[in-house]
Amino acid sequence: MRKYNVAILGATGAVGQEFLQLIAERNFPFQNLKLLASERSAGRKIDFLGKEYTVEEATADSFKGVEIALFAGGAASKTFAPAAVKHGAVVIDNSSAFRMDPEVPLVVPEVNPEAIRNHKGIIANPNCSTIIMVMALKPIHDAVRIKRVVVSTYQAVSGAGKEAIDELSDQVKAVAANEPVEARILPSASLPAHYQIAFNLLPQVDVFMDDGYSKEELKMVQETQKILDDPAIAVTATTVRVPVFRSHSESVNLELSGPLAANEAKKLLAAFPGIVVEDDPSRQVYPMPLTTSGRNEVFVGRIREDNTVSHGLNMWVVGDQIRKGAALNALQIAEYMIEHNLI
Structure with missing residues (x-):
């Protein structure tokens, strides 16, 4: 070779x-x-x-x-x-x-x-959050066109670099020792205000735009439309930094253009290269950051129909954003x- x-x-x-x-x-x-x-x-x-x-x-x-x-x-x-x-x-x-x-x-x-x-x-x-999501969207979109996506992300600190990993580790140690907590990195080192991430959630990834959405959220909208070559897909996102070292998680709600049963969605996802379906609620089997870190695949679980819209589907998607992302x-x-x- x-x-x-x-x-x-x-x-x-x-x-x-x-x-x-x-x-x-x-x-x-x-x-x-x-x-x-x-x-x-x-x-x-x-x-x-x-x-x-x-x-x-x-x-x-x-x-x-x-x-x-x-x-x-x-x-x-x-x-x-x-x-x-x-x-x-x-x-x-x-x-x-x-x-x-x-x-x-x-x-x-x-x-x-x-x-x-x-x-x-x-x-x-693409953006790491977008990659992880479109992996799960593609087999469904090919079978039944997706009209709308509502996604909320739970993004690991490693997405903000090694300094953010170190900051979470230092803050956890400080809280455990009942010592003052120092915040210098998150939501972003370039921003004027910084907040504790240990035992906390930060509803800001990247800077905010004039319309109130963050740049990370805008990336997920525009990049999804470009990758799937479908500018008509409506995407709205809320991106959140969570006190996890590695692997992003995403709650994805889909409105489809036609019917697709949850069991059929599971089959489509399981057959798609690079996806692993972990979905057995009776045995508490579902993807988690701890078990997906260091893995190459994107993991999907909690696949269920959303009966509040004509053709709705919910999924929980997790992937190592430094690897596949x-x-x-x-x-x-x-x-x-x-x-x-x-x-």
Whole structure:
């Protein structure tokens, strides 16, 4: 099998580290590997598959000779993606910089792989919450068109980075020791006010827009419509940060254009690649963040009909947002391109 020159931008962060773990797990065919990060992380040594790599500061020239560039996300994407493409690399980007660009495919490989073929050098990875949700929407939408989606998310702190993980851990310890609790990161380090996340819920993920919805909520609306190629789907979201380290959960309510029994929905979901149905209320079987962390699949349970509308369905959807919600989805895009000789 041919091997490829790969670069990871943001290699020292949570998603970058997950890239490395998944490359090893999945035997991704790389020839040379370049680990890139900001000036602050440059020089750091990382042992990977028996070899020591030195993290380099990212520059426009870092992508010379690179064929696949995996971007972990962040503001650097806008700066370096065009440079990487200029040097001949295909960029798979985890940031929000290019997702709604009509010239850039927004891809979940199980859902809309055909969009990959239309790329012009950059392929966007959707928002983690969107990826997890559309995985569960796709088989139902194909069978009975979805008219409306009402989703409430329960998002793990790791979605806000390693600093948020550390903050939750420190706050839990402080509460247990009856010591003062310090809040510096959440809802976002860039915001003027910060709140305790330990034993609390924060109904804000990202900044608020003028209409009262958060940017995260808007992403779920627009990205779902683009990925499913159906701008008529009505989506409304409420996104919430919860004191969980890893794996996002979502309560999803659907209004369908026709009838679909809960049992039929379970069969459709169970047959869809990348989905595991865990749904046995009599035995208290349902997905939870604790049991889905570190897993590649999206888990669906609590599947039941909503009788308050003509054709309604409720689902509980859980997935590891660092894996399927970020690094794994991007790597699957690269694998698809390799398998179909698109690179």
